[in-house]
Amino acid sequence: MWVKIKNWLDIRIGSDSLVQTKVIEYRIPKNINIFYTLGFIAVIAYVIEAVTGILLLVYYIPHPDHAFRSVQEIMTRVPYGWLFREMHAVGSNLMITVILLHMIVVFLMGNYKQPRELTWLGGGLLLLFVIIFGLSGYLLPWTQLSYWSTTVVTSMPTAFPLIGEPIARILRGGDHVTATTLSRFFALHVAILPPIFLTLIGIHLFLINRTGISATPFGKADEEKRPMTEYKRKTHPDGNPYYPYFFRKQMLMMMAYFAVMFFFISFLPSLIFPEEANMPADPFKTPPEIRPAWYLLAPYQVLKLIPNKFFGITLQAVLIIVFLIWPFLDTYKEKNIMKRPVLRGLFLILLTLWLIFLFWGRTS
Amino acid sequence: MRYHVFALMMIFLLPTVATAGYKEEFEKEFLTKTWAGQQIEENLCISCHSSDTMKPEFRVITDAWQSSWHAQNNISCEHCHGGDPKDASLSMSPHRGFVGSPQPKEVPEFCGKCHIGILSHFMESGHGKALAASQKAPNCVTCHGAHNIQKATIDIINEQLCTKCHAYERAKVMKQALFLTEKKFAELDKRLQELKREGIYSDEEEKGLFNIQAEFRTLFHTVDVNLVKERTDGVTAKLDKLDADIKAMFRELNFRKNFSAFLMLVFSGMGIIILVLCCFHED
Amino acid sequence: MKRRRFLKIILTFLGSLTFFSFAYSLVKFLTSLPTARAGNKKLVISKTDIPSGSARNIIYGNVPVVVINRPERGFIAFSRVCTHLGCLVDYNERKQLFLCPCHAGIYDIEGNVVSGPPPKALNIIPIRIEGGNIVLG
Numbered sequence: 166m167w168v169k170i171k172n173w174l175d176i177r178i179g180s181d182s183l184v185q186t187k188v189i190e191y192r193i194p195k196n197i198n199i200f201y202t203l204g205f206i207a208v209i210a211y212v213i214e215a216v217t218g219i220l221l222l223v224y225y226i227p228h229p230d231h232a233f234r235s236v237q238e239i240m241t242r243v244p245y246g247w248l249f250r251e252m253h254a255v256g257s258n259l260m261i262t263v264i265l266l267h268m269i270v271v272f273l274m275g276n277y278k279q280p281r282e283l284t285w286l287g288g289g290l291l292l293l294f295v296i297i298f299g300l301s302g303y304l305l306p307w308t309q310l311s312y313w314s315t316t317v318v319t320s321m322p323t324a325f326p327l328i329g330e331p332i333a334r335i336l337r338g339g340d341h342v343t344a345t346t347l348s349r350f351f352a353l354h355v356a357i358l359p360p361i362f363l364t365l366i367g368i369h370l371f372l373i374n375r376t377g378i379s380a381t382p383f384g385k386a387d388e389e390k391r392p393m394t395e396y397k398r399k400t401h402p403d404g405n406p407y408y409p410y411f412f413r414k415q416m417l418m419m420m421a422y423f424a425v426m427f428f429f430i431s432f433l434p435s436l437i438f439p440e441e442a443n444m445p446a447d448p449f450k451t452p453p454e455i456r457p458a459w460y461l462l463a464p465y466q467v468l469k470l471i472p473n474k475f476f477g478i479t480l481q482a483v484l485i486i487v488f489l490i491w492p493f494l495d496t497y498k499e500k501n502i503m504k505r506p507v508l509r510g511l512f513l514i515l516l517t518l519w520l521i522f523l524f525w526g527r528t529s
Numbered sequence: 530m531r532y533h534v535f536a537l538m539m540i541f542l543l544p545t546v547a548t549a550g551y552k553e554e555f556e557k558e559f560l561t562k563t564w565a566g567q568q569i570e571e572n573l574c575i576s577c578h579s580s581d582t583m584k585p586e587f588r589v590i591t592d593a594w595q596s597s598w599h600a601q602n603n604i605s606c607e608h609c610h611g612g613d614p615k616d617a618s619l620s621m622s623p624h625r626g627f628v629g630s631p632q633p634k635e636v637p638e639f640c641g642k643c644h645i646g647i648l649s650h651f652m653e654s655g656h657g658k659a660l661a662a663s664q665k666a667p668n669c670v671t672c673h674g675a676h677n678i679q680k681a682t683i684d685i686i687n688e689q690l691c692t693k694c695h696a697y698e699r700a701k702v703m704k705q706a707l708f709l710t711e712k713k714f715a716e717l718d719k720r721l722q723e724l725k726r727e728g729i730y731s732d733e734e735e736k737g738l739f740n741i742q743a744e745f746r747t748l749f750h751t752v753d754v755n756l757v758k759e760r761t762d763g764v765t766a767k768l769d770k771l772d773a774d775i776k777a778m779f780r781e782l783n784f785r786k787n788f789s790a791f792l793m794l795v796f797s798g799m800g801i802i803i804l805v806l807c808c809f810h811e812d
Numbered sequence: 813m814k815r816r817r818f819l820k821i822i823l824t825f826l827g828s829l830t831f832f833s834f835a836y837s838l839v840k841f842l843t844s845l846p847t848a849r850a851g852n853k854k855l856v857i858s859k860t861d862i863p864s865g866s867a868r869n870i871i872y873g874n875v876p877v878v879v880i881n882r883p884e885r886g887f888i889a890f891s892r893v894c895t896h897l898g899c900l901v902d903y904n905e906r907k908q909l910f911l912c913p914c915h916a917g918i919y920d921i922e923g924n925v926v927s928g929p930p931p932k933a934l935n936i937i938p939i940r941i942e943g944g945n946i947v948l949g
Contacts, residue, residue: 220841237730244844245837247728247785413807420800427793431786434728443725449603483538494531643928646899646913736898743899743914788833795830802823806816 210260282492312446462526
């Protein structure tokens with residue numbers, strides 16, 4: 166029966182040869198490791214967010230008078246509303262974690278080097294957009310936590326002289342976080358960001374496919390010779406076919422991702438929902454400890470530490486720009502990070518600092 | 530190319546450092562500035578009455594109020610005493626409804642401005658009648674205090690307080706009559722807070738509990754033990770219904786935990802099988 | 813090979829289990845419609861029971877309701893649950909106001925807040941006038 170359907174399809178679109186060339190003959194290096202699946206997991210994480218987000222959209226009302234109550238309804242009265250809401254909330258944090266891990270792996274493998282600079286740039290922009298996704302989504306339940314951490318984060322741009330205040334005002338739609346803020350964050354989160362994000366993912370995936378998967382640095386030395394002078398897609402003629410070898414690695418990681426997500430939902434829901442997340446927003450009462458979400462804690466802590474606000478925010482802006490254009494700055498030929506102690510050390514220091522600031526920001 | 534970038538960064542950093550000082554001088558730390566949105570309202574009553582030039586016995590009032598349940602619910606001086614908290618010249622003016630502090634006999638009506646139901650029951654009670662007849666009787670302040678008013682509990686009825694005027698025996702009888710019901714209120718409240726922490730919003734149930742509790746306590750102010758005993762059954766029935774609702778919510782919570790744990794196990798199972806299939810049969 | 817086949821069968825079983833769990837939750841999520849809380853019970857009161865300017869307290873589907881005959885404006889029904897903290901309001905005919913005995917919340921004859929702590933107006937309960945009767949539900 167399946168054979169008949171396959172034949173029917175093949176006559177019309179040539180599916181057999183399509184599968185043969187794109188899936189079976191797509192060769193993956195033999196010694197590819199499990200961390201190379203993280204990009205795929207990030208896409209899966211995004212799909213989960215999109216699907217659960219659309220489901221939440223069916224019942225959510227984006228107005229300050231109704232937002233909190235509609236989320237309450239979803240959590241208590243709509244059947245399985247709690248399931249999709251918790252998947253969305255836990256999933257957003259997991260997605261950002263996966264993207265950060267993916268970025269670290271790509272960096273350590275040196276896979277941002279020529280000819281993959283644009284892929285890295287696209288990925289960096291994706292990370293920034295994901296953080297804006299998180300920021301805009303955080304406000305939507307209109308809880309004490311949402312309202313006040315949004316107030317804090319939208320005040321951060323005021324550190325820029327002259328343009329800082331206008332930026333903050335445009336973000337908030339005024340001087341305070343109000344219904345205007347909620348409307349524009351909702352529009353951002355639901356209508357403006359998704360198409361931009363999907364386009365970036367599309368470009369990112371196209372670039373990966375077009376340049377070819379890079380050679381793993383810890384295997385045979387079939388490294389591309391740099392600098393390259395003409396286009397040559399990197400192939401692995403003696404590698405394993407994508408299906409089933411890499412496909413099953415991806416499936417394994419996907420199962421692990423879901424298992425971790427449901428572990429958090431079952432046993433640690435209060436991690437994502439501290440007490441302030443269950444109280445409706447009150448513009449006249451600031452709860453005692455207000456902080457941005459964990460992925461913004463390190464920049465927040467740095468801003469608090471550096472006595473000069475403008476210097477603080479400029480330093481971070483510079484770091485972000487350096488991060489985005491790193492492949493253009495690091496054109497050293499050696500890809501293997503084990504042979505580059507200075508870069509290794511620098512990376513470790515920055516990562517440790519980021520973690521220190523994150524935990525510091527949590528406790529202060 | 531690299532050098533161009535570094536040069537650009539330098540050019541950007543220089544004005545940063547230059548304007549550094551300017552920023553600090555002309556703008557308060559954004560961290561100490563009131564957050565956009567939080568409106569701290571100036572209350573002149575409190576500013577004057579807590580200042581150093583004020584008599585010490587007045588100064589303790591603002592502290593006492595600060596830790597009260599009224600303060601937590603944004604009820605401040607002007608709500609009871611009148612006056613204008615924003616205009617110094619009118620802050621204690623009768624034109625703004627300032628009534629000063631009430632005489633002992635006037636206290637029930639003073640508090641009864643808001644606590645209407647309690648006022649009417651109190652005036653009908655033995656305590657209220659005694660107050661109307663003479664000065665030697667309790668008013669609201671006797672049991673609840675004047676400024677450091679906390680949430681009412683059953684322990685307001687105690688030997689020290691009640692024996693000021695009569696034997697403790699009748700107060701004890703009343704306390705016993707209230708005891709079980711009050712205990713149930715406390716228990717249900719605790720369970721509702723627990724539910725809230727776990728993410729189940731129970732607004733309606735909380736309001737229901739408040740309603741029943743308010744009704745019951747208003748009733749108590751008649752200090753009529755028989756009446757209280759009579760009505761206790763009705764109140765207990767309502768509480769039992771609320772209890773059943775709360776139990777249902779806990780069961781729902783349990784179901785959710787089980788459901789997501791089940792999903793977690795299924796995914797882990799699939800992961801393990803894929804692992805075995807792919808990695809333990811390598812040829 | 814038998815072991816592989818067995819494992820694949822278990823995998824398919826677990827996979828379909830997951831799929832159907834999600835499908836079931838999804839269907840329930842999207843198709844649940846709010847059940848009419850008060851049920852489909854009807855409650856009928858005769859118009860003559862409530863003279864102009866006065867009101868009557870009834871219980872409709874677990875909710876204490878007050879039906880009021882507004883002078884010149886006809887009948888209207890409100891939930892008696894005060895929107896502040898849940899106490900029940902009483903109608904004061906002389907002042908033509910609703911008064912909450914707990915913290916002096918005051919509503920006018922249209923259910924709107926006049927003074928006091930209530931954050932919003934009283935919930936309106938929909939009614940129909942059929943002939944000489946007022947019908948709820």
